[in-house]
């Protein structure tokens with residue numbers, strides 16, 4: 001584990017985000033590729049050339065969608081999603097999977113990822129290796145109020161609260177399925193953590209001594225604005241993996257070379 005201070009921290013860069021969400025932009029680019037490929041097929045028919053087979057057609061659409069996405073400047077993973085999306089549709093169509101399976105998978109994914117489409121923060125858990133570092137940062141001379149904004153399946157909070165039973169731990173989770181799992185998990189192990197279903201944007205950060213975030217680059221600037229206006233002097237804002245653009249942390253901790261960095265801001 002190594003600790004970096006304000007002076008030797010890496011520079012913070014800011015990404016500009018279009019007000020149209022990346023998911024919507026990706027959808028339009030996919031539709032544009034579909035229309036362009038259809039238009040090209042019609043053109044071939046008009047000049048009496050056989051249109052390409054469906055497989056070549058779909059690969060062409062996939063490649064075009066990925067290329068347009070690259071040109072549009074969306075994050076690199078969107079290019080991969082755009083490429084594989086039409087190809088997977090084709091594979092599933094050939095597989096002739098009964099339609100109710102799609103419904104089941106859709107409902108399960110909707111409950112898990114819920115408003116990721118809007119929040120741009122999907123579910124993925126923090127690593128267990130974070131716990132000792134996190135615990136070492138918590139003030140040890142008093143009871144604290146700690147909140148995990150976007151608590152996922154609740155594992156991190158349940159572990160930490162077991163070691164600091166005198167303190168109060170709250171998890172706020174927007175997606176119903178992770179929230180239900182965290183709630184039942186908490187009941188099952190008789191944890192004192194309070195798991196709330198809701199949006200952390202509606203919570204008052206001023207109620208907490210420590211605000212922990214493991215979210216995504218897309219929301220960090222807004223988290224900072226909220227933290228600055230609501231958090232009490234002396235409280236801590238922690239962000240696992242994601243830096244706040246243009247706001248140098250007071251220090252950061254490299255837990256291990258393979259783990260995400262934990263960034264710390266003293267308010």
Ligand SMILES: C[S@@+](CC[C@H](N)C(=O)[O-])C[C@H]1O[C@@H](n2cnc3c(N)ncnc32)[C@H](O)[C@@H]1O
Nearest residue numbers: 119121123124125126150151152173174199200
């Ligand atoms: C990367 S996961 C982190 C999970 C957990 N904190 C951990 O460390 O394992 C982010 C979680 O934040 C949730 N989330 C995203 N936006 C939210 C919001 N506005 N309010 C509450 N939860 C949110 C997502 O549904 C997801 O479960």
